[in-house]
Amino acid sequence: MPDTTSAYGRLESLFHKIHNLTHLAAMAHWDSATMMPPGGSEARGQALAEISSLINERVGSQETGELIEQADAVRSSLSDWQQANLCEMRREWFNASSVSPELVRAHALASSRCENAWRKLRGENNWADFEPLLSEVIALTREQAAMRSAASGLPPYDALLNLYEPGQSSDNINRVFAQLKAFLPAFVKQTVQEQKGDDLIRPAGSFPVEKQKALALELMKAIGFDFNHGRLDTSHHPFCGGVPEDVRITTRYAENDFSESLMGVLHESGHAKYEQGLPREWLSQPVGKARSMGIHESQSLFQEMQVCRSHAFLRFSGPLMKARLGNSETPDACWEADNLHRLYNRVQPGYIRVNADEASYPLHVILRYELEKALVEGSLEVRDIPEAWDEKMQNYLGLSTRDNYKDGCMQDIHWTHGMLGYFPTYTLGAMNAAQLFRAAHEAIADLDELISRGSFDVLNQWQSKAIWSWGSYWSIDELMRQASGEALNPKHFIHHLQQRFSPR
């Protein structure tokens, strides 16, 4: 029971209410993507808008701000976790209060209009009709960035970035991405060359959805997904939703290719295990939430890229895959770890970010980061995006997207949705993941051996102690330092790529 007489106690009780309302919003979101019949969408949209604005209003209210000041004045009387919680309360209050409700509404409206049109226009490769809608979103995003910048004193792009990655700066990202840019383009080219001669056996035939799902559930269970606090369903776009007490992950199945779904499930399970591992006693409070999107992505990529695409994991999973999915058209040798490892670590630059391999993926992100930063700063206009996109694609990946908007600048939902400042977190996540996996390797001498036997308890305990159980207690840098000995250092990711793609 929180003490409801002190300012801090009243804040805990307010944020507990917010947690309860957020629960309902999260479940309704999940339902929209997995269960809802089409005719329900308008009423659902209104219900979700209602609860968002209610939450935003309460978190960002003047009263909340005043309580935070009062609690802060006597912060020395609070425990360490309470103090960290107060910090996160302030951050949430600040984010909610530094933009006017009218602008939030206008931005949400423009984004939703743009997103709805995008679903149709992308398929038609129709940039001309999309451009004015996106321009409106970008104009309102610039306004929002300016307001957040004025409130925080950060540069406008950084003010958006900080919504997803608190404490991160574009100066730091520039520095880190510069190292990747210096390394990756040549590395991708070289790896493609080296892999050309690889003997590759691809799975063939059909893989019934029910069998794919059974395998997914089996592997989820093996790696420690807690089915008492979560479930797996189907949606058009895979995601991890719900609440820490009840995490809902989704996938989509294709009968002729099980790998995308399988790797997607393992990726989302990484997100889910983070949520399920957050500190139980703080779940209703801001400090109990996941640290940042970059740390969240580090946990999904830790699971998918570091663990599940490793040779050790494929030695464990190969026989399970064969037992569930084996058929007369797929040679037995396909299911051997060497072959699966080649299959799941194939470098092939392409147009589409979400289909990209581990080595070229960051280049997709860097391209978007550079363009969105310029968009926010006003040095790039919406009408000039396609040309700028094409130029960078040629430089980074040797591919042209001229006149191909569909597979170029119209492929992602983020800008359409008004979410600028989010893209870098994917690659921050990939780098964090590599750094953390190296640290786990140092801490657990027989890690590969354990993974190859399908034994994940020790690793999960390590992740829990290093990341999950801390919620938002530490800053991102401090969390990484405690977990891996240093703040984010891209050399570990580069080293990981070199190891993984060195000719076996």
Add this chain to the structure above:
Amino acid sequence: MPDTTSAYGRLESLFHKIHNLTHLAAMAHWDSATMMPPGGSEARGQALAEISSLINERVGSQETGELIEQADAVRSSLSDWQQANLCEMRREWFNASSVSPELVRAHALASSRCENAWRKLRGENNWADFEPLLSEVIALTREQAAMRSAASGLPPYDALLNLYEPGQSSDNINRVFAQLKAFLPAFVKQTVQEQKGDDLIRPAGSFPVEKQKALALELMKAIGFDFNHGRLDTSHHPFCGGVPEDVRITTRYAENDFSESLMGVLHESGHAKYEQGLPREWLSQPVGKARSMGIHESQSLFQEMQVCRSHAFLRFSGPLMKARLGNSETPDACWEADNLHRLYNRVQPGYIRVNADEASYPLHVILRYELEKALVEGSLEVRDIPEAWDEKMQNYLGLSTRDNYKDGCMQDIHWTHGMLGYFPTYTLGAMNAAQLFRAAHEAIADLDELISRGSFDVLNQWQSKAIWSWGSYWSIDELMRQASGEALNPKHFIHHLQQRFSPR
């Protein structure tokens, strides 16, 4: 866009917000019963309690009451529908404001404690441990009834009854139920005798869930369930939930008996079609809601009892049932309408209300009504329930429940849940249904013929015009008068039973 400057306009906008919040609560309720993993229940319970209390607080606030007074002062400036809406707003405000929030909370807490214990204790036939928990619920229910009685001027039991059946009184129910009590016990006995010699062919073997579900979906579609605004799922207890824009019905399947699920789906579809047929332009407002629980049940029983257990419907559905469910162990003659009609209209008094046939069902309800009224009035104490139950079971149905609490007074969730005043609505519904079906028959000359051909458009249009499209515009009595020529008259139900169970 509501006019937000007038008191009435502000009320519409308030109730629209309430509608949005209720949407999220309804979906979370549905999810709890159909999708949620067990570990999610505590957080879900808290989230649902939060939103209920938020809704209750807003609807029952002093501000809402004042706005209603202001709007009422200039009600002649409002349209007929707006005036009816204002009436319903007042009713919702009155119900929310006439009990103290502390009592609501204490009642909810005691009910939830009692309900949780009941799940275990019922199986153990353990009345001794259940009694004190139920006593607490009843004590708080009496307090609530007293508060509502003081606010409304109604007798305490009637004050509870009015939550579910606005305008209904125990005097009227006494009168109506007296006619049923005079007729039913002898009628049930006689029908059991007459049916003894019936030649009955029962379905045999196993009926795979997937096939049962396919049949259920096929029949739902045929009778006009709108899948663009609803869906069918599985839960432990069948129910109709969700919102009018997205109605969620559920069933449970048994492989060795398809009938319970099939008839259950048709019953819930009746509820669903009412919800889906409510006046679209008023859905967000109190006047757009279903009229009462007794009218709601009339629509489910209209569908199940009047339409779907009729000989005409079984002529239509028999071949479809055979096509989906036919197997080598079930003789072809089983699927013939005559046999199905005997099968689905078999009178056999039993202990359990939810399994009761159409003729003995009202006796289960009358028993509960008489006991719960005495409980609220204080002329019956919780410790004396088992004896009183046994006595009435012997009088009405010739069965003793001595020492059999499980199948006696511990079988239902309603009292456990603190819902006294609800039971009569089941039988009010059954009587309304018979009366409405007679009216439909008079309005549609070839109704049986249409039903036997699986053609339901004309009937659905009639129901829409008579009931669905009115929402809560009319009072219950007026609604029944407009739809059927008179307010509730039990003779139509008695006549229906006589017709249905007359030896063919």
